[in-house]
Amino acid sequence: MSDGDDEPSVRRAIRAALEANVQKTKCPAVLRLVFHDAGTYLASAKDGGMNASVRYELNRPESFGLKRGLNVVKSAYDALDDTAAAGKVSFADMIACAGAYAVEFTGGPAFLERVPLGRIDVETADPENRMPEQTLGGKEMREHFARSGITTRDMVALAGAHTIGGKGFGDAYTFDNAYYATLAADPWHKANMTKDEAEMAEHIGLPSDKYMREDAESMEWIRKYANDQDAFFVDFVDAYIRLAALGAEFA
Numbered sequence: 001m002s003d004g005d006d007e008p009s010v011r012r013a014i015r016a017a018l019e020a021n022v023q024k025t026k027c028p029a030v031l032r033l034v035f036h037d038a039g040t041y042l043a044s045a046k047d048g049g050m051n052a053s054v055r056y057e058l059n060r061p062e063s064f065g066l067k068r069g070l071n072v073v074k075s076a077y078d079a080l081d082d083t084a085a086a087g088k089v090s091f092a093d094m095i096a097c098a099g100a101y102a103v104e105f106t107g108g109p110a111f112l113e114r115v116p117l118g119r120i121d122v123e124t125a126d127p128e129n130r131m132p133e134q135t136l137g138g139k140e141m142r143e144h145f146a147r148s149g150i151t152t153r154d155m156v157a158l159a160g161a162h163t164i165g166g167k168g169f170g171d172a173y174t175f176d177n178a179y180y181a182t183l184a185a186d187p188w189h190k191a192n193m194t195k196d197e198a199e200m201a202e203h204i205g206l207p208s209d210k211y212m213r214e215d216a217e218s219m220e221w222i223r224k225y226a227n228d229q230d231a232f233f234v235d236f237v238d239a240y241i242r243l244a245a246l247g248a249e250f251a
Contacts, residue, residue, distance in 0.1 A: 011113055014112070017076040019101075021075040021076040026069065026072045027106050028102075032065075032161075033073060034243070035158070036131065037054040039131050039132075039148075040126035043147060049247015050119055050246055051092050051122045051249070053122050055091070057125045058070070073098045090118075090120060092119035092121050096119070096244040097115050099240070100115050100240065109234075114237070114241060115241065118250040119249070119250060133208075134206045135211075138211045138215025150239075152218060152221065154235075154238075154242065157236045157238075158236065162205065168205060169182050177226060179209075179225075180223075180225040
């Protein structure tokens with residue numbers, strides 16, 4: 001939608017719908033949905049991206065569990081009927097807004113009203129094999145995201161989304177810089193670990209999280225965010241807004 005006199009009413013309706021339908025325990029799933037919808041963008045092909053195609057990609061291996069977040073967003077989207085936002089907000093818009101609200105709801109920066117609106121939904125799946133493999137090394141991960149126009153700073157900032165969810169980075173429902181503090185501490189290679197400690201460490205994070213800290217360029221940002229949560233919040237918001245616009249066509 002374009003800016004106009006009714007945008008404040010539309011924004012209020014979006015927030016009310018999210019407040020009524022998003023539970024804190026569902027926030028990790030909702031935020032993950034944003035990454036999977038936007039993550040299909042490929043700059044060289046000029047297709048994919050933030051267009052609500054994720055609705056048609058649920059049977060893909062990398063989409064396991066996405067339905068939990070999708071159901072929440074659909075409930076919030078349906079709640080826009082008979083409000084000032086009816087017919088003015090796309091499903092892709094709602095995914096982007098829901099992810100921003102999930103960050104805010106779990107204690108992160110509040111930027112819901114900064115998320116642009118007006119994305120056009122598609123009615124088919126995006127090309128397959130666009131999401132990064134969890135086993136990519138740090139350099140390979142940087143190269144993968146660069147193909148979508150995402151810088152190293154943005155990649156590392158966006159990875160901080162792993163701070164919520166069941167990946168072992170602090171409290172599962174608190175959006176903070178615990179992800180980076182954990183990576184900086186390197187719990188996988190502590191000296192004199194007991195067997196139990198070693199087994200617990202293996203449950204922390206994804207392989208890509210562990211490999212990212214082995215990349216010198218990424219590690220510079222990891223250390224920065226581990227020591228400065230405010231800087232992480234600022235860069236995360238900046239990167240998120242760009243992510244949520246990747247490949248999107250705006251009306």
